[in-house]
Amino acid sequence: MAGGKDTDRTRGARALRKPRAPLTIHDVARAANVSIGTVSKALNNNGTLKQTTRDRVIAVAKGLGFRPNDLAQSLHRGQTFTVGLITSDSFGRFSIPIMEGLEEELSDSRISVFMCNGADDPEREARHVDSLLKKRVDGIVVTGRRADPRRRLEVHGSNVPVLYVYSQSDEPGAFGLVPDDAGGAELAVEHLVKLGRKRIAHVTGPERFEAVRLRRDGYRKALAHHGLGEPRNGYLPGVWSEAWGREAVARLFSSARGGPDALFCGNDQIARGAADELRERGIAVPDRVSIVGFDNWEIVAEATRPSLTTIDMNLKDLGREAARRLIDMIDGKRIRGVKRLPCSIVVRDSCGATRSGRGS
Amino acid sequence: MAGGKDTDRTRGARALRKPRAPLTIHDVARAANVSIGTVSKALNNNGTLKQTTRDRVIAVAKGLGFRPNDLAQSLHRGQTFTVGLITSDSFGRFSIPIMEGLEEELSDSRISVFMCNGADDPEREARHVDSLLKKRVDGIVVTGRRADPRRRLEVHGSNVPVLYVYSQSDEPGAFGLVPDDAGGAELAVEHLVKLGRKRIAHVTGPERFEAVRLRRDGYRKALAHHGLGEPRNGYLPGVWSEAWGREAVARLFSSARGGPDALFCGNDQIARGAADELRERGIAVPDRVSIVGFDNWEIVAEATRPSLTTIDMNLKDLGREAARRLIDMIDGKRIRGVKRLPCSIVVRDSCGATRSGRGS
DNA sequence: GTGAAAGCGCTAACAA
DNA sequence: TTGTTAGCGCTTTCAC
Numbered sequence: 001m002a003g004g005k006d007t008d009r010t011r012g013a014r015a016l017r018k019p020r021a022p023l024t025i026h027d028v029a030r031a032a033n034v035s036i037g038t039v040s041k042a043l044n045n046n047g048t049l050k051q052t053t054r055d056r057v058i059a060v061a062k063g064l065g066f067r068p069n070d071l072a073q074s075l076h077r078g079q080t081f082t083v084g085l086i087t088s089d090s091f092g093r094f095s096i097p098i099m100e101g102l103e104e105e106l107s108d109s110r111i112s113v114f115m116c117n118g119a120d121d122p123e124r125e126a127r128h129v130d131s132l133l134k135k136r137v138d139g140i141v142v143t144g145r146r147a148d149p150r151r152r153l154e155v156h157g158s159n160v161p162v163l164y165v166y167s168q169s170d171e172p173g174a175f176g177l178v179p180d181d182a183g184g185a186e187l188a189v190e191h192l193v194k195l196g197r198k199r200i201a202h203v204t205g206p207e208r209f210e211a212v213r214l215r216r217d218g219y220r221k222a223l224a225h226h227g228l229g230e231p232r233n234g235y236l237p238g239v240w241s242e243a244w245g246r247e248a249v250a251r252l253f254s255s256a257r258g259g260p261d262a263l264f265c266g267n268d269q270i271a272r273g274a275a276d277e278l279r280e281r282g283i284a285v286p287d288r289v290s291i292v293g294f295d296n297w298e299i300v301a302e303a304t305r306p307s308l309t310t311i312d313m314n315l316k317d318l319g320r321e322a323a324r325r326l327i328d329m330i331d332g333k334r335i336r337g338v339k340r341l342p343c344s345i346v347v348r349d350s351c352g353a354t355r356s357g358r359g360s
Numbered sequence: 361m362a363g364g365k366d367t368d369r370t371r372g373a374r375a376l377r378k379p380r381a382p383l384t385i386h387d388v389a390r391a392a393n394v395s396i397g398t399v400s401k402a403l404n405n406n407g408t409l410k411q412t413t414r415d416r417v418i419a420v421a422k423g424l425g426f427r428p429n430d431l432a433q434s435l436h437r438g439q440t441f442t443v444g445l446i447t448s449d450s451f452g453r454f455s456i457p458i459m460e461g462l463e464e465e466l467s468d469s470r471i472s473v474f475m476c477n478g479a480d481d482p483e484r485e486a487r488h489v490d491s492l493l494k495k496r497v498d499g500i501v502v503t504g505r506r507a508d509p510r511r512r513l514e515v516h517g518s519n520v521p522v523l524y525v526y527s528q529s530d531e532p533g534a535f536g537l538v539p540d541d542a543g544g545a546e547l548a549v550e551h552l553v554k555l556g557r558k559r560i561a562h563v564t565g566p567e568r569f570e571a572v573r574l575r576r577d578g579y580r581k582a583l584a585h586h587g588l589g590e591p592r593n594g595y596l597p598g599v600w601s602e603a604w605g606r607e608a609v610a611r612l613f614s615s616a617r618g619g620p621d622a623l624f625c626g627n628d629q630i631a632r633g634a635a636d637e638l639r640e641r642g643i644a645v646p647d648r649v650s651i652v653g654f655d656n657w658e659i660v661a662e663a664t665r666p667s668l669t670t671i672d673m674n675l676k677d678l679g680r681e682a683a684r685r686l687i688d689m690i691d692g693k694r695i696r697g698v699k700r701l702p703c704s705i706v707v708r709d710s711c712g713a714t715r716s717g718r719g720s
Numbered sequence: 721g722t723g724a725a726a727g728c729g730c731t732a733a734c735a736a
Numbered sequence: 737t738t739g740t741t742a743g744c745g746c747t748t749t750c751a752c
Contacts, residue, residue, distance in 0.1 A: 021438075022496065022518070024745055035723045040747055047748085050721060065516055070494040071440065072745035075431045075728045078381075082495075085475070091460060096451045103477050107484075112491055115445070115475035117463050124467075131472055134430040135442075136382065156425055158382070242663040269663070276636075303602040303629070384729055395739045400731055407732085410737060432729035435744045 023066045032060040043068065074136065083326060084114040084132035086125060086153065088144035088167060091117060093297065094315060098143055098166055101319025109327060111138070126154065133158050139326045143167050147178045148210045161329035165322035166315065168338055175329070176338045177322050179313035181211045184343030185218030188264045188292040188311055191345055193226050195352060197262035197290055201234035203248040203274060204266025212237060212266060215294065219264055231260050240266070245273025253281060261289055262351075268293040268300045268310055275304050275350065286352035296346050306349035313343050383426045392420040403428065434496070443686060444474040444492035446485060446513065448504035448527060451477065453657065454675060458503055458526055461679025469687060471498070486514065493518050499686045503527050507538045508570045521689035525682040526675065528698055535689070536698045537682050539673035541571045544703030545578030548624045548652040548671055551705055553586050555712060557622035557650055561594035563608040563634060564626025572597060572626060575654065579624060591620050600626070605633025613641060621649055622711075628653040628660045628670055635664050635710065646712035656706050666709035673703050 029036045034057060041047030042057035074080040083106065087095055103113050114132060118125035132140060133155065140160055142153050144167040152171040153162050162169075168176035192200050202219045205212045216235065223230055236251070238244040245265060253259040265271035271293030278285050285291055285306055293301060293310035301308035318341050329335060389396045394417060401407030402417035434440040443466065447455055463473050474492060478485035492500060493515065500520055502513050504527040512531040513522050522529075528536035552560050562579045565572045576595065583590055596611070598604040605625060613619040625631035631653030638645050645651055645666055653661060653670035661668035678701050689695065 022493075022745095025747095026745080036746080037723060037725090037748080038721090041722090044747080048721060053721075067490070067494050067516075067518075069435070069496060069745050070491075071431045071435045071496055072728085073747080075429070075435060075730090075745085076747055078728075080431065082474075091456045096456070099475065100451060100477060103475060104479070107476070107488065107491075110491065112495060113475045114442075115459065115463060115473045116467070117460060119464070128467065130427070131430075131467075131470065133382075134427050135472060136429060136431055156427075158427075269659070273663075299629070303633075382729095385731095386729080396730080397732085397739055397741090398737090401738090404731080408737065413737080429729050432744085433731075435729085435746090436731050438744075 022069065023064055025066075025068065028057070028061045028064060028066050031064060032057045078136075080136050080138055081110055082112045082114060082135065082137050083139040083141060083330075084116055084128070084135075084137045085141045085143065086116045086118055086128055086132075088118045088125070088142065088150055089120045090145060092145045094145060094166060095143055097315035098319040098322070101316035101321075102141060102165070102323045103319075105320040105323035106326075109323075111327075129153065129155060133160065138330045139163065141165060141322060141326060142169070146209060146211065147181075161326065163322055163326045163329060165318060173336050175325065175335045177318055177325065178338060178340055179315070179318060180340035180342050181214035181313075182218030182221070183340070184294065184311040184313065185215040185264065186222040187343060187345045188294070189219055189222035189226075191309070191347075191351065192262040192264065192290055192292060193222070193228070195262075195290060198228060199231045199234070199258075199260040200228065200262040200264055201231050201236065201252055201260040202264045202266070203236045203238065203245060203252075203270050205238065205240040205270070207237045215266060234260060238270075240269060242269050242273030242276070245270035245275075246277040247273075249274045249277035249281070253278075253283065259289075263289060263291045265291065265293050268295045268297045268304075268308055271308050271310065271350070272300055272304045275306070275308070279305065286350055290351040292345075292351060301346070301348060304350065309348045309351045310346055311343050312346050314341065317341065382429065383424055385426075385428065388417070388421045388424060388426050391424060392417045438496075440496050440498055441470055442472045442474060442495065442497050443499040443501060443690075444476055444488070444495075444497045445501045445503065446476045446478055446488055446492075448478045448485070448502065448510050449480045450505060452505045454505060454526060455503055457675035458679040458682070461676035461681075462501060462525070462683045463679075465680040465683035466687075469683075471683075471687075489513065489515060493520065498690045499523065501525060501682060501686060502529070506569060506571065507541075521686065523682055523686045523689060525678060533696050535685065535695045537678055537685065538698060538700055539675070539678060540700035540702050541574035541673075542578030542581070543700070544654065544671040544673065545575040545624070546582040547703060547705045548654070549579055549582035549586075551669070551707075551711065552622045552624065552650055552652060553582070553588070555622075555650060558588060559591045559594070559618075559620040560588065560622040560624055561591050561596065561612055561620040562624045562626070563596045563598065563605060563612075563630050565598065565600040565630070567597045575626060594620060598630075600629060602629050602633030602636070605630035605635075606637040607633075609634045609637035609641070613638075613643065619649075623649060623651045625651065625653050628655045628657045628664075628668055631668050631670065631710070632660055632664045635666070635668070639665065646710055650711040652705075652711060661706070661708060664710065669708045669711045670706055671703050672706050674701065677701065 025036045025039050029039045039057055041049050042054045116128035140162045142164045147166050149168040149170045152169045164176035236248045263274050271291050275285055275291055293308040296310045296312035301310050385396050385399050389399045399417055401409050402414045476488035500522045502524045507526050509528040509530045512529045524536035596608045623634050631651050635645055635651055653668040656670045656672035661670050
């Protein structure tokens with residue numbers, strides 16, 4: 001056919017300038033001495049073909065190192081096997097495991113991930129969305145540095161599924177996946193109670209974080225459940241820093257009267273600061289005071305003296321689950337609401353319990 | 361033409377099942393009552409068109425929310441405006457700023473980034489490369505958790521440019537971009553020397569890291585340059601941990617004789633461990649001993665008491681530069697070798713200098 | 721069992 | 737100044 005001949009000439013000409021331009025299905029067809037239709041059928045294992053032909057074509061294609069052009073395939077089938085990952089703010093400590101889990105699970109389904117950093121800039125984010133839509137991604141995942149609700153991602157009437165992970169949308173119909181902060185806090189308190197601790201204080205971050213409020217609620221619920229009261233001035237919201245952990249300990253243990261016998265800290269940095277301050281005051285951890293952190297930021301938890309027992313949000317699992325849910329959505333399933341995935345506790349040396357469970 | 365009519369029917373039918381399937385250029389053409397050629401010219405601002413037509417078509421397209429299909433464009437022009445980012449091992453603390461810089465700069469050039477995690481698994485990496493090649497990326501960036509050379513990325517005779525950042529290939533023709541570790545070490549020693557320190561020890565990580573060897577060389581070079589000797593047993597390779605920092609201090613200061621008056625540490629964790637141990641031994645930092653770290657891992661450097669003066673590898677800049685170089689390579693420039701980008705020093709409180717420079 | 725050709729959505733060369 | 741059409745590389749009917 002005329003078209004085919006022209007194509008060949010074009011390719012021949014281009015080959016002079018660009019060595020090793022990707023092979024096309026035509027090249028394979030010519031080499032195997034069959035039509036392109038046959039090649040397609042052979043490679044995609046469909047249609048009716050004599051087994052020998054099929055094998056021969058496949059062998060030729062492999063021999064040539066033929067790599068079908070996904071763009072062409074996608075154009076045809078209307079599915080690209082790509083998704084976009086947009087971070088509201090930036091990539092950070094929490095994004096990483098989420099990304100890893102997400103990417104791992106998606107790539108198992110042969111789906112590629114576009115990485116887009118919104119950088120806290122709505123305009124930048126909008127440009128990213130635009131470019132994702134032009135690239136016809138099959139879905140979009142939104143994540144962030146914190147799990148609090150954000151304004152919805154504007155997709156301009158496109159029908160791409162959007163999933164929020166470690167992030168929530170303010171729109172009602174959206175689907176979000178976040179850690180169960182309250183449950184994590186309960187886990188921490190349960191652990192301390194089982195160890196016989198009675199006066200459990202809670203030193204945590206700023207209350208504008210939803211996570212802080214949820215963990216506080218979980219902490220209180222667990223205390224109540226065991227008939228324990230919250231120690232007087234035992235709930236200390238503050239900031240997410242070691243310095244605050246030290247300061248909080250200073251406050252809690254300054255009065256003559258004993259102070260708490262356990263600290264549940266809102267993150268591992270606070271816990272570390274607390275541990276340092278207690279040591280410097282000669283208050284034995286875990287003998288006199290137990291500490292539980294939050295985040296299982298391993299590098300911090302393991303460097304703390306003693307190493308920190310802490311709550312793990314299982315962010316990698318969150319990422320994996322996000323991938324699975326997104327695939328469901330791409331397949332047409334409609335899901336909405338906020339799903340909270342369980343945290344777990346990682347026992348190290350800061351509580352005095354027998355060291356067990358996931359040690360690292 | 362018959363084809364066009366068929367197309368329209370197909371789209372009509374599909375519209376019943378899939379609401380809001382992306383518009384095509386045909387839809388715009390119909391709405392604006394012009395041919396698709398005209399639409400293309402109007403939107404791409406080329407060809408010769410009456411200004412009024414151009415404006416009208418653009419207005420119609422915008423009104424409809426038309427978003428041209430990048431797949432089709434790419435298929436046509438043989439360039440996809442996408443690149444792949446492959447990590448050898450995993451995403452980590454060092455990858456983040458690199459990714460950010462890279463993504464930022466690339467997205468300014470309207471290039472999207474596929475995120476691929478090699479996860480230390482050659483097979484997985486190969487699958488990723490394969491999928492990138494099938495997606496016809498314009499280039500590939502390889503990065504890793506450490507800057508040491510790795511085996512070359514196998515692209516099976518494709519001619520996509522490959523760039524290594526915070527990573528190097530063992531193949532001779534490759535191009536890699538890494539921080540100037542030796543230079544960074546010199547910066548650290550210079551700083552200490554200027555402050556009048558004479559006995560500068562170096563506590564660092566495992567020598568199998570190229571970075572460790574380079575920093576050691578820079579340290580020695582700077583000492584020699586100032587006519588200073590390396591203190592006896594003053595070079596202590598070990599591991600990258602706080603515990604090692606503490607232990608090293610214990611060794612250095614156990615003997616009756618004074619010990620060093622400055623510590624240059626191979627990373628901020630070691631520096632932090634050292635600072636803690638010195639404080640606990642009642643040795644004043646920075647009054648009696650100065651400390652310089654490496655990495656400018658802000659969360660650690662700032663939490664250390666006193667806050668750490670440290671070397672910054674400027675990884676975000678490295679990422680940005682990688683993006684620019686990759687674009688050059690895509691444009692046909694051939695570059696090879698290893699380029700080392702300068703580090704800088706971030707002065708905080710651990711050396712006793714007037715606090716100045718980039719404070720955070 | 722295999723080949724021919726229409727078409728995925730777009731661009732660009734050529735006609736009109 | 738605008739419209740028509742041949743591709744880009746692939747899949748999938750439909751003929752043969």
